[in-house]
Amino acid sequence: MDATALENEARTAIAAAADADALEELRLRYLGRKSELKLALREVRDRETGMALNAARTAIEEALAGRETELAAAAAEDGEPFDPTLPGEPLRRGSLHLLTQLRRQVEDVFLGMGYEVYDGREVETVWHNYDALNQPEAHPSRDPRDTFYFDESTLLRTHTSPSQIRAMLAQQPPVYLISPGRTYRRDALDATHTPVFHQIEGLAVDRGITLADLRGTIELFVGAIFGPRDVRMRTSFFPFTEPSVEFDVTCYLCEGSGCAVCKHSGWIEMGGAGVVDPNVFEAVGYDPEEWSGFAFGLGLDRIAFLRHGLPDLRLFWDNDLRMTRQF
Ligand code: DAH
Helix, strand or coil: CCHHHHHHHHHHHHHHCCCHHHHHHHHHHHHCCCCHHHHHHHHCCCHHHHHHHHHHHHHHHHHHHHHHHHHHHHHHHHCCCCCCCCCCCCCCCCCCCHHHHHHHHHHHHHHHCCCEECCCCCEEEHHHHCHHHCCCCCCHHHCCCCCCEEECCEEECCCCCHHHHHHHHHCCCCEEEEEEEEEECCCCCECCECCEEEEEEEEEEECCCCHHHHHHHHHHHHHHHHCCCCEEEEEEEECCEEEEEEEEEECCCCCCCCCCCCCCCCEEEEEEEEEECHHHHHHHCCCCCCCEEEEEEEEHHHHHHHHCCCCCHHHHCCCCHHHHCCC
8 A cells, every 4th residue: 555645645634624523533544443554554564664654654643633633723712702801700708707707896996096906815824814813712703613624723714804914914004905815614505605705805004094984985895886875884893893893785776775685674784894903903013003994804705696686606606607608
């Protein structure tokens, strides 16, 4: 057989192939196991014929590959034109956890008032968590049935108040800080209790600070987060403040007229606060004659829970996207 004639015939046919199927047919016809070329190669006796046939085979393979590329390029051009100005497939955007959103809002409000955000520790010493905060040795909250102890002197903090102590030990007054974070108590898990929860501590230490400054600060903060609301203070007791108060705001939902969220009182409990006890200043080496201050503590989960009317605190921990996506 004439290798050159075969090659030319194949090239012409390949160049005319209209699509991938036609090309595949030609591949079989010219290079398949039963093709003239393959049969001839099997019969080869001399070197020259062998080289000529192999050259033809290589040339046909290249022609096939070349035409295949051409056809693919043409198909791509014939298809849907690519319009880079069309909007893309929408990606589902994630969102921040409800508690993170609220924490950041509170942080923003206080940053705007010149406060710093201070990170305390979740693993605390008994001294920072209780003693330095003027908590008497016999106080029931120290009970191992209520608190997670690692050993006699180390525990998971039961509130964010020890951040006050750490911050004051690390700097001289004036101090303006909030300290958000996780806190731990040995409560059984149910709809309104979780053994891990979040608080935001606040502390302001300066010259001549009074309960009126506390009130003004709380009013500003509450207004920024919930809109205009009344704030009410009730006398209370905390070892680290004197006097101590608990403060309430008019209910976010009914605005004071009484509903299920505020249990028909018109008020929602927000947290504890007070004027820093001189014993606390003494524990950190501040002179209580020179400095005065206020402190407060908010329960973040509770506020988010009530504000959004959630039926169960455990929703914050379930990682159920149907819940988190709503906010
Ligand atoms: N640490 C208190 C608690 O967990 C809350 C609290 C009350 C914090 C009064 C304060 C404060 O800073 O002044 O119940």
